[in-house]
Amino acid sequence: MYKRKHTILLLICALVSVILFLINITLGSVSIPLSTILEVLFGDSKDIISSNIIINSRIPQAVTAILAGSALAIGGLEMQTLFRNPLAGPSILGISSGASLGVAFVILASGSIGGVVLSSLGILGSIAVTFAAFVGSISVLLFVVFLANKVKGNATLLILGIMVGYTANSIVSMLKFYSPEEDVHAYVIWGLGSFSKVSASHLPLFSSIIIVCILLSFLLVKRLNLLMLGENYARNLGVNIKESRFLIILSSGILTATITAYCGPIIFIGLAVPHIARLIFAVADHKVLLPASALVGACIALLCSLIARMPGFDGALPINSVTSFIGAPVVVWVLLKKRKSETVE
Template identity: 50%
Template sequence: MKYRIVWCILLLLGILFAANLFLGSAKIPFRSVLSILMGEGTEKDTWMYIILQTRLPQAVTAMFAGAALAVAGLMLQTVFANPLAGPSILGIDSGASLGVALVILLYGGTVGGVVVGLSFSGYMAVIFGAFTGAITILGIIIFFSTLIRSNVMLLIIGIMIGYITSSAISLLNFFSTAEGVFSYTMWGMGDFSGVSAEQLPYFCGILALGLLLALVLIKPLNALLLGERYAENLGVNVKRVRILLLISTGILTAVTTAFCGPVAFIGLAVPHIARLMLGTSNHKLLMPVTLLCGSFIALLCNLLSVLPGSAGVIPLNAITPVLGAPVIIYVIVNQKKIQYFN
């Protein structure tokens, strides 16, 4: 029965991926889209550009970003034994946001323009700033993880780091120009269209490495469900596993946030959706289902964002809370009935 769920998700994922190619803000006939995808090349150049350079990279980006955030959330919820843990809980995406704020607000750069004092485009500077900020915070968290054994204390440190970065961002916003504040606000809304066709192989490759590392940690994660002491008795090096988990989570969160902005709720809600579907916390099945559900939810949000058509595109972070918040509310209300971490 549980494996039927996997096949159903795969089928729905394929349908949703195709829908992201055939539907969008620009109306393109079904046959024309099919012709372009088959490589016949007889359609308008504008349509070919929209399909091959915009919709296809955006759909692939959504799949990988959704999978990355969902898997990162699952690992954090397991290691902290906390159903409300997510990729943002350790302040990693806050670090990425601070990096972007420094580029846009301090140096006067914009997402589409040229950053003052830097030799590359403003857009690439934003990506570089986000990645640097996220990796810096990850390094700080890994350092504290070598000093502190308590996962709860490490969780609190991550929250405090998030508060500090938020305070720094608020100060930068206060002293910045109106154009800088607007550019930063737009980036903070989240968007899967930030990865070009040329950047896509690098984006997917790095996230694939992070996901592969997560799959390697399936057995230690199952052991951690029973507690750290029990895992140590089984021969699991808890300290090493925690560092590897932070590295994997950092890679998945940093790269996704750098290119797509701080996408909300996917990393927090999707692992719960997968658990409710399967009725198990065994990561051997839960991990791949969470990965697939993350891709599905991200593709769904990406498709919903273009529903207004020519009227514009709905910000991604205006959609994800509508889908994710009810799941979290349900988990909180029924937390005594749902035993995830034992």
């Protein structure tokens, strides 16, 4: 149930994400004075280089981080509730493995079969990669949805999804084995994840897909709440189990597929953020948990993006190396802190 405490916590999370957003566009490898940044933001800057960096690089990257963090956290929350499994994440049904397969086909197969090194194609190459990842992940999503209609039990579906993921990964390793080193390197780089691949021109399309899907996921809160009780109780309370399962997988799947297509397979956020949100908000109701996960996800992703580009690092660190490095200690800290407050009570 919505309580005042939750509203305040949500506002705090929103505030933190705004602050992190501003820090994200302030800091970077090129140092731009705060006054110039404010001028660029409020649209009367004459410094073309600075405004180019901010508008075409830092803002898209920060917005991508926010959307990716929110989307993956919601996707993960939906999977954890549907499968009643705390270890489920947005990629549990093999959707990001599907994206990897698509990308592997384009990057690796184009090299070994077509004789073209995709990384040399520049912008065209990156569009091809995004497209391939999207096709790969949506294909797997459709296959899983098809399976969801065939099988009865959630546990069976979960195992099938994981098997689909393994199959995709094994094909990827075969492709890798027969590919030249540069291509494998390009593939590995893609697999490390990045918030910087969404260009300013792609940003409107990317943002609208994600924002619409996030808003639509709010329509699932009642079903998600009832599914926590288990399938039998949910059914007895009038939930159409098959339809709900379909909608939840679709919602989580499209969010994950889109993010993976644009940013690569981002690990950890989708799995850990719902837990962090549960620990901070101490609530089970998805009316609170869903926005909470989205905001906490945005904060964590912004934080990771910031750390990845910290001055002193040569270039940017891969996002995936940061998400777990930052996220895992955060989860441990929150858990231990909660343990302590429980014993005090």
